[in-house]
Amino acid sequence: MTPFDTVRARALQHHPDLDERLAAHPAPKSADELRAVPDDRWLARMTRCVFQAGFVWKVIEAKWDGFEAAFEGFDPNRISFWSDDDIARLASDERIVRNGQKITATVENARMVADLSAEHGGFGTFMANWPTDDQAGLLALLKARGSRVSGMTGQYFLRFSGWDAWILSGDVGAALVREGIVDKPPTSKSAIAKSAAAIAAWAKESGRSQSEVSRILALSVG
Numbered sequence: 001m002t003p004f005d006t007v008r009a010r011a012l013q014h015h016p017d018l019d020e021r022l023a024a025h026p027a028p029k030s031a032d033e034l035r036a037v038p039d040d041r042w043l044a045r046m047t048r049c050v051f052q053a054g055f056v057w058k059v060i061e062a063k064w065d066g067f068e069a070a071f072e073g074f075d076p077n078r079i080s081f082w083s084d085d086d087i088a089r090l091a092s093d094e095r096i097v098r099n100g101q102k103i104t105a106t107v108e109n110a111r112m113v114a115d116l117s118a119e120h121g122g123f124g125t126f127m128a129n130w131p132t133d134d135q136a137g138l139l140a141l142l143k144a145r146g147s148r149v150s151g152m153t154g155q156y157f158l159r160f161s162g163w164d165a166w167i168l169s170g171d172v173g174a175a176l177v178r179e180g181i182v183d184k185p186p187t188s189k190s191a192i193a194k195s196a197a198a199i200a201a202w203a204k205e206s207g208r209s210q211s212e213v214s215r216i217l218a219l220s221v222g
Contacts, residue, residue, distance in 0.1 A: 001198060002180075003205070004208075004216075015219050018216070026162070033162065034125075034127050034163065037124040039077075039122065041074070043109060043113045044068070047109065049156050050148045050149065051067075052156075053153045060097065066093075071096075076123075079107055091103055108147035109146045109148075135166060166196065166199045168185075168186055
């Protein structure tokens with residue numbers, strides 16, 4: 001496998017300010033920091049990523065105070081018991097983006113967060129204890145037990161929550177193809193597993209987070 005210093009050198013060729021670019025992004029949270037995040041903030045971030053998917057992110061950002069009010073602070077134990085009438089009420093609430101399927105997904109995700117929190121002594125504890133070299137497994141669990149938290153949405157949710165996550169963007173996929181890890185952009189289960197293993201190996205080799213390795217791969221493309 002290509003030494004990571006070579007990948008970083010390619011990124012530096014395109015971006016001499018690479019270190020400054022990397023420093024502009026927050027580092028992943030520590031295990032203790034993840035455990036300290038309240039369940040409602042996990043559900044809020046999950047919901048934000050679900051609503052941003054396929055939509056203009058700035059619109060969601062501009063309406064976010066309305067989302068917080070409409071979803072009553074994103075208490076998963078409360079929202080998990082919402083009825084069809086509650087969903088219908090929100091589907092006509094102008095404070096939010098009125099997408100019935102994504103509102104329903106939020107209720108389903110509230111149940112997942114509440115259940116995993118009960119099982120593990122907090123959703124943050126569940127996230128902190130999941131090994132970072134098994135992001136694919138975590139994404140599979142979120143897909144199986146949640147709603148609309150798969151694929152890129154799940155990857156963005158993990159990254160924006162502070163979990164040490166890679167994102168298989170188009171540029172990252174191109175870099176992985178260039179380095180011979182996969183023969184085409186990783187979308188299949190086997191290709192994602194190969195990509196995840198390579199990123200984990202580069203993280204161990206370089207002493208960097210998976211998040212940072214992922215960013216450097218993207219910047220190495222151009």
